[in-house]
Amino acid sequence: MISSACDQLIEFVRDHYSTNEFIPLHAPVFRGNEKAYVTEAIDSTFVSSVGGFVDRLESEVATYTSSPRAVATVNGTAALHVALRLVGVAPDSYVITQPLTFVATCNAIAYCGATPIFLDVDRETLGLSPQAVERWLEEHAIRDAEGVCRERVSGKVIRACLPMHTFGHPADIDGLVRVCRQWGLALVEDAAESLGSFYKGRHTGTIGDIGTLSFNGNKIMTTGGGGMILSGQVLAERAKHLTTTAKQPHAYEYVHDEIGYNYRMPNLNAALGCAQLELLEDFIREKRRLAEAYSNCFRHSSLDFISEPKDCRSNYWLNAVLCSDRSERDALLKLTNDRGVMTRPVWQLMNRLPMYRNAPAGDLSNAQWLEERLVNLPSGVKAGGPD
Known part of the structure; x- marks a missing residue:
């Protein structure tokens, strides 16, 4: 059965990309102003952490996502590390997150000296389940006299909840907002994979207390390496300060008032990103057409295509199917x-x-079920544009 489905898949993919050569999962595509903008940055001599393209990219991403502010970083992991610090994640505290994620989500928690608590995902969204979070907190947590959420046995602070919008599909953010408000938790959105995805008309990464994006080479648009913090004005000012080595403004003196990070995005990378952002909606339209074609292809197949959640627009960063079991996968x-x-x-x-x-963990039945069955498919846009 799987052999027939595989033949059908390979024929579809090769026909779509019009090649008999190797087909990657998601390669970057440069068909706009990338070379012109990078050349402009080189000619300006501002190729490192200061330059007009950095400011431009921050402004344009903020506008696109309707975020009050956007702060560029060297990569998405750095953005997530700083975002967690900004909401008070500190050594010896806990952060609730999902086990079905890329390792950077958990590494950012560890960089803060904190420990993840792994709770289950929803099969429909692939993201952290509000019901799983609520059940675990009711069984294992309390709020103290000051309203601080603590793990019942150890007394350690549970500071934040960190869902990830898996493969560009928005998690159930309304449900998570409700639980986080009830328990006094900060909500940090790992939107690394979901630039261009909207949850009930709102861009992912802008609904919680703070969010982060990634512009890695395999993302829907790239700066080569890079990330972005999405937040309100107050947190953005702190983010800018921490990511620029906590240096106080001065005409010539070097004054650093706390431990900061050299997490700035170089102007060269931002130049590439500005050109890519001009193409983003084209990329999304093409990727959504590919997702629809995949869905039609698997309509009478043993493979089950994963579609966007209800009331959402997914960027379909990586398309995926579910097999019947691990052996079929x-x-x-x-x-x-x-x-x-x-x-x-x-x-x-x-x-x-x-x-x-x-690390502490709850029942992870859905995450384990998905791990046994999920396969990602070639999802990149065509270098020459749509046919």
Whole structure:
């Protein structure tokens, strides 16, 4: 059965990309002003952490997402690290997150000296489940006299909740906002994969207390390496200060008033990003057409295509299908990769990794079910544009 579905998939992918060569999962595409803007940055001699393209990219991303402010960083992990610090995540505290995510989500928590609490995801969104969070808190947490959320046995502070918008599909943010308000938790959105995705008309990363984006080379648009913090004015000012080595403005003196980070995005990278942002809506239209075509392709197949959640617009960063079980998943992965069509399983669950194996965790039935079945498919846009 899986052999027939695999043949159908490979034929579809090769026809879509019009090639018999190797087909990657998601390659960057440069077909706009990228070379012109990068050349302009080089000619200006401002190629490092100061330059007009950095300011422009921050302003344009803020406008696109309707965020009050956007602060550029060297990568998405750095953005997430600073975002967690800004909401008070400190050593020996906890952050609730999902095990079905890329390792950077958990690493950013660890950079703060904190520990993740792994709770389950929803199958419909692939994101952190508000119901799972609520159940775990009711069983394992209390709010003290000052309203601080604490783990019941250890008394450690549970500071924040960190969902990830998996493969560009928005998580159930309204549900998470409700639970976080009830328990006094900061809500930090890891929107690394979801630039261009909207939840009930609001851009991902702008609904919680603070959010972050990634512009890595494999994302829907890229700056080569880069990220962005989305927040209100007050947190943005703090973010800008921390990411620029906590240096006080002065004409010539070097005054640093706290431990900061050299997390600034270079102007060269921002120049590339400004050109890519001009193409973003074109990329999304093409990716959504591909998702629709995939969905039609699998309509009478044993593979189940993952569609965007209700009332959302997904950027469909990575398209994905669900197999019937792990053996079918493994067969699909081998058959496609052996024939030059790149597919990938979802990440190994974070609670299985050696550095997070002893972290607290709730029931993870949905995450484990998805781990056994999910396969990502080629999802990039065509270099020459749509046919």
